[in-house]
Amino acid sequence: MSDWPTSTIDRRELLSRLFPAPDEYLFISGLAGPARDAADLTGDGDNLYTMAGTMGAAVSMGLGVALSAPEARVAVITGDGELLMNVGALCTVANQTPANLSIVCIDNACHGETGGQVGMTAGLTNLTAIAAGAGIGSVMTISSAEEIEVAVGFLTDSAAPRFLCCRVIAGPPVNFNRDLDLARCRRRFRNAYLGAAE
């Protein structure tokens, strides 16, 4: 097994500290815990599209947004299981070099949504090393609450695309019930963005 430092980050307060001004971003989140955390951050706002299926789609959808809206700041909120299901997308991001895309992985080293089964990042798999190997130039891992402030600077000041792996305590996400109507949420996001762009 790996010798990860014991995390002291409670995910339920992570995103609000990483993104003190969430209205300045367009957010895409993968399914399960990261979607609940992201919905809590934005109040399930219309600058967020969350998934509750299509595991592995978040990074690619975020890349599509980032390339198509280069003036926007785009952040993908994903988890270790979701990211590993389509880890090749990190290679695609790296080679497209979007200057407006951040990927934040909430790595709890388990599959929290389905019963807390142990995940591969509890073992030998290192997502930050994978992101660096994919070619993403700005990568960072944090595992203590004290490091969150450093990560805030990383998300604003390092060269994008950037990848931030947040090793968190394997506790529950925020208990936030978001809108699961995938078609309505598409229209909500689109109308808000296109209305704001006019």
Add this chain to the structure above:
Amino acid sequence: MIAPAVPTPEEWPETVFAVLIEAGVWLFAYVPDAGNKHLIELADAHPVARTVLLTTEEEGIALCAGADLVGKRAILCMQSSGVGNCPNFLTLAKGAGFPILMMVSMRGGPKEQNPWQKPMGEAVEPILHAMGVATFAIHTSQELGPAMETAIHAAFETGQAAALVLTQTFLGVKQF
């Protein structure tokens, strides 16, 4: 608008590319295949169009959906085998109404020389139909223009995901 002349087999990528650009498509996501090689070269050479090389076709479904979230149009190009990598992500088409437009270059047809291509080749249309994607098979140059017009309208005007299926009758059969 004057209807475009029926293209020769050699110049169909120029026709397809021109129609897509005219329709506002700017993002060309693809997994390389002989059937989309020239189309992607045309997109690479275009001042506005952007190509995105993928590691697996399913990435492209999500990428096209992301473009739509901010009002931009995209197409996903792949070989028939890649359709098998897409069904779960096609939830975004069937469930959410994202306007997914695909171009599938076929393998595994009647004169296919590689037996590994046959199972997926035969499953392309059943899989796409099961996940809510309408298919428009192109066998001759005469069918290309009308099929493209219908597929583009379906995707971007009505939210009906659509796939242009370029058959081996149209593309020619790879020789081994």
